[in-house]
Amino acid sequence: xxxxxxxxxxxxCKSGTSVKIECRSLDFQATTMFWYRQFPKKSLMLMAxxxxxxxxxxxxxxxxxxxxxxxxxxxxxxLTVTSAHPEDSSFYxxxxxxxxxxxxxxxxxxTRLTVL
Amino acid sequence: xxxxxxxxxxxxxxxxxTVTLSCTxxxxxxxxxLFWYKQPPSRQMILVIRQEAYKQQNATENRFSVNFQKxxxxxxxxxxxxxxxxxxxxxxAFMKLYPWNxxxxxxxTRLTVKP
Numbered sequence: 001x002x003x004x005x006x007x008x009x010x011x012x013c014k015s016g017t018s019v020k021i022e023c024r025s026l027d028f029q030a031t032t033m034f035w036y037r038q039f040p041k042k043s044l045m046l047m048a049x050x051x052x053x054x055x056x057x058x059x060x061x062x063x064x065x066x067x068x069x070x071x072x073x074x075x076x077x078x079l080t081v082t083s084a085h086p087e088d089s090s091f092y093x094x095x096x097x098x099x100x101x102x103x104x105x106x107x108x109x110x111t112r113l114t115v116l
Numbered sequence: 117x118x119x120x121x122x123x124x125x126x127x128x129x130x131x132x133x134t135v136t137l138s139c140t141x142x143x144x145x146x147x148x149x150l151f152w153y154k155q156p157p158s159r160q161m162i163l164v165i166r167q168e169a170y171k172q173q174n175a176t177e178n179r180f181s182v183n184f185q186k187x188x189x190x191x192x193x194x195x196x197x198x199x200x201x202x203x204x205x206x207x208x209a210f211m212k213l214y215p216w217n218x219x220x221x222x223x224x225t226r227l228t229v230k231p
Contacts, residue, residue, distance in 0.1 A: 032216050038159075043207060043221045051216065091159060097217055103149060103168075105211070105219055107161035 002028050004096055006108035013084055014116055021079045021111045023094030029074035030096030034105060035067075038091040050077050084115045118143045118210050122222035129198045130230050136183075137193045137225045139208030145169075150184065151209040151219075152193045154202075164206070167191065198229045 003026040013019050023033060032051050036044040048064075050056040050071035058064045066088075068080040077096075081088050091112050095105040119142045129135035141150070152164040167175045167184050175182050179199075183192045195202055208222040 034218060043223045044161075046218055046220065049216055049218050093159075093161065095161075095219075103217070104151075104163070104166065105217070110159045 002098065002104075002106040004030075004094065004106050004108040006092075006094055006111050008111060009109065010112045010114075012114045012116065015085050016083055018080055018082045019084055019113060021081075021092055021094075021113075023077045023079070023096070023108055025075045025096045025106070028096070028098045028106075030077075030098065030106075031074065033071055033077040033094055033096045035069060035077075035079050036093045036095070038093060038110075040091075044093060047079075081113065084113070086115045089113055089115045118145070118148075118212060118220045120208055120210050120220050120222035122208050122225050124225045125223070126226045126228070128228040128230055129195075131198055131200060133198055134194060134196045135198055135227065137195075137206055137208075137227065139191045139193070139222055141189050141191065141208070141210045141222075143189070143210065143212070145212050147213055149211040149213070149217075150182075150191045151211065152180070152182070152191075153207045153209060153221075155205040155207060155224075156203075161207075165193065195227075200229050200231060203227060203229045 005024045007022045035047045047062045048056045048058045056069035071077040093110045095107045121140045148169045150167045154162045165177045165180045179196045205224045207224045211219045
């Protein structure tokens with residue numbers, strides 16, 4: 001149990017376009033979902049925390065107008081990278097915590113974004 | 117703000133030997149969780165072991181155990197009988213509980229198990 005999926009797993013886009021990444025909790029309800037960014041051979045950096053039905057809380061230095069997060073239901077959160085540029089190329093990982101007992105985060109497999 | 121420090125960027129161990137990965141953290145919280153995650157080349161984060169701060173007993177999970185020193189804010193991972201499949205990046209993580217349980221990761225330790 002506690003499986004999180006992400007779609008797509010890989011995406012390549014042109015500079016200036018927008019890309020949407022979906023994060024779904026498949027067998028549990030996730031009150032809170034998190035979005036991380038990971039550069040090659042680096043650690044996971046928390047970008048934002050989203051609670052279902054509320055505006056996301058962004059970490060310092062993360063542009064909320066560039067990285068739009070929507071958490072419309074207890075099983076789906078989306079991250080939209082608007083007007084993507086090559087420096088946005090990275091590995092994006094989402095996670096969720098169960099509604100009942102948020103003592104662990106369950107991670108998705110990640111999405112590799114390449115902006116040309 | 118919480119910080120997590122892993123001072124060993126890379127480590128190696130012979131198969132069947134024991135290795136210890138170190139982790140220290142800084143927090144003013146009293147209740148929190150600590151985790152060790154494994155990230156193989158697939159990049160999928162895999163939970164290795166976790167420790168609740170209010171528990172004095174060190175967590176164990178088969179070949180994996182931790183040495184949790186709350187006063188020293190230290191949380192090391194011991195891997196016994198290392199196997200080739202243990203080769204991966206290992207991240208130490210701190211999770212606070214309120215207002216929501218966001219997680220902070222250390223820089224990671226790349227562990228190589230040699231045959």
